[in-house]
Amino acid sequence: MSEVLSCFDPAANPQRMLPVDESIQRILSQVMAITDTERLALPAALDRVLAEDLISPINVPQQTNSAMDGYAVCAAGLNPQQPLHIVGSAYAGSAFNGILQAGEAVEIMTGAPLPQGADTILIKEVCQREGNSLSFTGPVQPGQHVRQAGEDIAAGSLALSQGSRLRPQELGLIASLGHTEVAVYRRLRVAIFSTGDEVVAQGQPLTENCIYDTNRFTLQGMLQRLGCEVIDLGIIEDSQPAMETALSAAAGQADAVISSGGVSMGNADYIKSALEQVGEINFWRIAMRPGRPLAFGQLLNRTPFFGLPGNPVAVMVTFSQFVQPALRKMMGSGDWQPVRVSAVAEEAIRSRAGRTDYSRGIYRIDEQGQLQVRTTGSQGSGILTSMTAANCLIEIGDDKAALEAGDRVLIQPFPDLL
Structure with missing residues (x-):
């Protein structure tokens, strides 16, 4: 049994539905941060990850x-x-x-x-x-x-820690120390492709029973906002040889590989058999909605692979919950956690005990300064408009069967990726 499969031990209970938190920790335990760095001028370092501790050479302010x-x-x-x-x-x-x-x-x-x-x-x-x-x-x-002199930053003190993401305010702080450039980790290179003979590229005739590819574009957008270099491998036909070729090519040029579709274990889903030839894989059933099927593993050169569902909303939700933390760790900012805040439900929201639901929501501040949230309406995993109308995910834990109006609930305001 391979190292990854031994760690995950899927044979113990292949039908077991893994909790979301356990799935995230399993993935994080298998990805490693890159070590390659480069020095960039401050204007070019925006949104990059600091590769060294910055010790202040001066007091800021210099004088009282x-x-x-x-x-x-x-x-x-x-x-x-x-x-x-x-x-x-x-x-x-x-x-x-x-x-x-x-x-x-x-x-x-x-x-x-x-x-x-x-x-x-x-x-x-x-x-x-x-x-x-x-x-x-x-x-x-x-x-x-x-x-007072040094009241902001004292000479010899730690100004910024390695792993800090460089927002505009961090660039200003670095500039206040007199630096013109800074060491950052190089950008991650991430290869993506879509699968399915029913998936059609834009510009081609949309024949009966087919759909235009959307997932590559949402993945490209989220990866670019995360600061990754995207390698777009296009749409891969539903055949094992094509999958093996695509996966081998991706592993040779990328730090991570992401596919969408082909993880439902259907008769025409060839990713599993292809991965058995070019790497190590584990198929999971996650106790969540949307996005229950998820594949994670490593290709032969230890490149992490994420096999996401095919439904458009499920792709974005699983990316934000599972892929994003892993990529941030690989980029050097491994302590990243999504922002969660408490809000009051404006309406009853369906859920089911034993799984974590991520409803698309719209939050607002009411006249009393209270954070309120409601859903965008229909929550089907193929309804893209539920994402375009939303500004948050409503996270309903696996201990709740439903929410009533007035109940408190955690929400994840859309970060800079969405």
Whole structure:
């Protein structure tokens, strides 16, 4: 028995329906992060995964400075009844070179270094200036409106951890350290293909009993948004030799391979027999809807393979729940988890105990600030409009037979992939 099959032990109970969480953990245990890296200029590193810990070489901010426009003073001994004498000014990019004495103030702009002897900022709104005489109103808290050197990032501290996904805010943080480029993991290369003699390419006549291919396009979109390079192998005919050729070719040029269709164990589904020749495979029945059939394994060179269902909605749901976590781990961000938030069901929602349901939903904030969610309507796994109308998945756990209006439920707001 092969290593992968031995680990999964499908022969123990081939009819067993695996829970979603167990299936995800089985997949994650079998995929490894890539190690190849490259250095990119910051603008080119958006949405890439950091390949090294970044230690700050400087304090950010570099010097203690003013957070507001106003006047720098020493808080000790301040008295609103006694005007202060203005002895100079400090602007961003320059400094007041003297030492502030008791009873003195320095006009200061946001970002300007705090003068020596000062510890507090009086904002302009509470001050009144007449020539070089300054009066103010209201209480004063020592240290108010002052940003300390290194308060954001201290020199020598960890600024960003390896595995961080570089969003615009991370790029700004890296730039604040003075870096112009950064080490990231290379992009994953993912091969995709559709199966089924009933699947027709766009631009071809749509004959009776056939459908246009949709899954390759949704997979391409999600993979591109994930930051992968996509190798599109097109539509593969329903024959074992064609499947073996496609799988062998994909394994030679990709880090992962994804197919859609052909995993229902029907008489014309050749993926299983083809995979037995070019790799190791496990067919599962997942306790979920949509997307119960799922194939996972490894090709001969240990390239992970995901065999997704053929129905369009099931492809997107299984990709988001199973393929996405695996690819993110392979990209170097292995601690990724989908965002889940609690909402109130606006209507009764059908489900069934013993399986996890992913209904397509629309969430909103009501007048009381409460997160509410309802379904998009019909939830068939072939109804693509249920995805185009949705902004979330409603996740109904396997411990619930149904939801009633007013019940709380977890939702997964659509991430950047959908």
